[in-house]
Amino acid sequence: MIYNALKNSRAFKLFLNDVKKGLTHAYIISTTDEDILPDFFRLVACAIFCEKSDACLECSECKKIIDMVNPDVIEINLEKAKIKVDAIKDLVSSAVIKPVNGVHKLYYINCADLMTREAQNKLLKTLEEPPEGVTIFLGTANTSAILDTVKSRCRTVPIDRFDFETVYREMLELTGDENLSAIAASCSEGKLSQAAKIAINPDYIESFNLAIDMLLKVKRSSDILGFISSEGAKKEIERGLEQFLTVLSVLLRDVLILNFDDELILSKHVLSKIAPLKSDISVVAAGKCIFEINRARAKLKQNIPKEVVLERLLFTILEVKYRCR
Ligand SMILES: [Zn+2]
Numbered sequence: 277m278i279y280n281a282l283k284n285s286r287a288f289k290l291f292l293n294d295v296k297k298g299l300t301h302a303y304i305i306s307t308t309d310e311d312i313l314p315d316f317f318r319l320v321a322c323a324i325f326c327e328k329s330d331a332c333l334e335c336s337e338c339k340k341i342i343d344m345v346n347p348d349v350i351e352i353n354l355e356k357a358k359i360k361v362d363a364i365k366d367l368v369s370s371a372v373i374k375p376v377n378g379v380h381k382l383y384y385i386n387c388a389d390l391m392t393r394e395a396q397n398k399l400l401k402t403l404e405e406p407p408e409g410v411t412i413f414l415g416t417a418n419t420s421a422i423l424d425t426v427k428s429r430c431r432t433v434p435i436d437r438f439d440f441e442t443v444y445r446e447m448l449e450l451t452g453d454e455n456l457s458a459i460a461a462s463c464s465e466g467k468l469s470q471a472a473k474i475a476i477n478p479d480y481i482e483s484f485n486l487a488i489d490m491l492l493k494v495k496r497s498s499d500i501l502g503f504i505s506s507e508g509a510k511k512e513i514e515r516g517l518e519q520f521l522t523v524l525s526v527l528l529r530d531v532l533i534l535n536f537d538d539e540l541i542l543s544k545h546v547l548s549k550i551a552p553l554k555s556d557i558s559v560v561a562a563g564k565c566i567f568e569i570n571r572a573r574a575k576l577k578q579n580i581p582k583e584v585v586l587e588r589l590l591f592t593i594l595e596v597k598y599r600c601r
Contacts, residue, residue, distance in 0.1 A: 278312065278315060278446055278450075278469075279315065279319055280445075280449065281445075281446045281468055282312065282316050282319050282435075282468075284442070285435055285438075286436055287305070287316070287434060287435040287436070288316070288319060288320070290433050291320045291323060291433065292323055292330060295320075295324055300411075300431045301403060301404070301405070301406050301410075301411065301412065301429070301430075302403040302406070302411065302412040302413070302414070302429055302430040302431070303411070303412070303413045303430055303431050303432070303433055304388070304413075304416060304419065304422065304426075304427065304430045304431070304432040305317065305413060305414070305415045305416070305433055305434075305435065306417070306419050306432055306434045306435070307415075307416075307417055307435040308417055308466075309417065309435070309437075309466075309467035309469050309470070310356075310387060310415075310416075310417035310469075311469030311470075312435070312467075312468050312469050313386060313387075313415035313416075313417070314351065314354060314386055314415070316415070317351070317384045317413055317415055318341050318342055318344075319331055320413070321341045321346075321349045321382055322337070322338040322342070324380055324382065324411075325337040325338070325340075325341060325346065325349070325378070325380065347376045348375045348376055348377060348381045348382065349381075349382045349384070350367075350370075350381075350382065350384070351384045351386065352384065352385045353385055353386040353387055353388075353390065354386050356386065356387045357390065358392065359385065359387075359388070359390050359391040360392055360394075360395055361392060361394040361395045361398050363395065364395040364398040365398060367383060367399070367402070368398065368399070368402050371383065371402055371406060371407050371410050372407045374409070375409055379409045380411070381407075381409050381410045381411075382410075382411050382412075383410065383411070383412045383413065384415065385412070385413070385414050385415065386415050387416060387417070388414035388415060388416045388422060389417070389418040389420075389422055390421075396422070396425075396426050397423070397425075399412075399426065400425055400429065403426065403429040403430060404429050412430075414426070414430060419432070437465070437466030438464075438466050438467075439466065440461050441461075443464050443466065443468060444457050444460075444461035446468060446471070447460045447461055447471050447472070447475040450472060450475055450476075451475045451476070453475075454545070455481065455545055456474075456475055456481060457475060458543070458544065458545035459475075459480050459481060459484050459543075459545070460472070460474040460475035460480070462526050462543050463480065463522050463523055463526050479515065480519065480523065482508065482511070483512060483515075483520050483523045484527075484543075484546070486508040486509065486520065487520060487523045487524045487527050488546060488549050488550060489508070490503055490509075490524070491524075491527060491528075491531075491550075491553055491556075491557070492549075492552070494590060494593075494594070496594070497594060500587060500590045500591060500594070501587075504587055509586065513582045513583055513586065516582065517576060517582045517585065517586060518573070518576065520586075521572060521573055521576075524569055525566055525569045525570075526542055526543060527543060527550060528557070528562045528565050528566050528569070529562070529566060530542055530543045530550060531550060531553045531554060531557050531562045532557075532559055532562035532563060532566075534550070534551065534554045535554060556597065557597055558597075558600050558601060560600040561596050561597045561599075561600035564596045564600060565593050565596055565597075568589060568592045568593065572585050572586075572588070575588075
């Protein structure tokens, strides 16, 4: 569970404040990391129902919410499907029924951007004037798909991206492994759910080491074929190459940053290994290589064979390194 980082987020503190002062009718919780939305909502629900204070996560009320058995906390669309108007009609008609226990009744619509236009329009009146005690939460990673009329009736609370240290600490708690946590944090783009997926996947350590090896050892075009036919590269090709390109991009970003400030690099756990690359890959070259990696990613989507994508990318990286010395 990733509740610690969520609890310390600015967004959660805003909610705590509202819980104390009185909740608004409706909220949009926005984030780039859609997979953390249900957990974040549950944390907010805990803050509202907690027997102690501020979402202790231990009392029986908090536990009911985490286990999703509180009948007054209703979560919709956890399966992330299209939300049709009928589902919203059901919500609207059930919202008038009084809470089973206490005074609060919460509705959470996951991936609310998947509501059809008709469904969003159906929700408008309830958003504006919900029955007493009802609060509606819309979670989304795509606010542009939410109608302005819906937005104007909600308070939008954005969850910021998490910094490296926060993600690292959270992953360390999850895995107990410093190396894995550092890799997960550095490849997560500030997204906790992405970090958690990486942290439980030991393949990432292999990919990371292979990418460092490639940058250190592939020095001329005659080295490329040897690298591509190596066991490690074959495995990456089998995995689909995405993961390898992600770690390669993180490493090159760090090589670039090494020129300015060691403190800002993400892959601190391998600083001694990547430090020598600074003399080999100039700032301009590193920037161009990252651009080329993104182009290679686009090629993967066009069904170009993965070996070919990798081979062309390595040739381009060598060329860029040479041209931009
Ligand atoms: Zn509690």
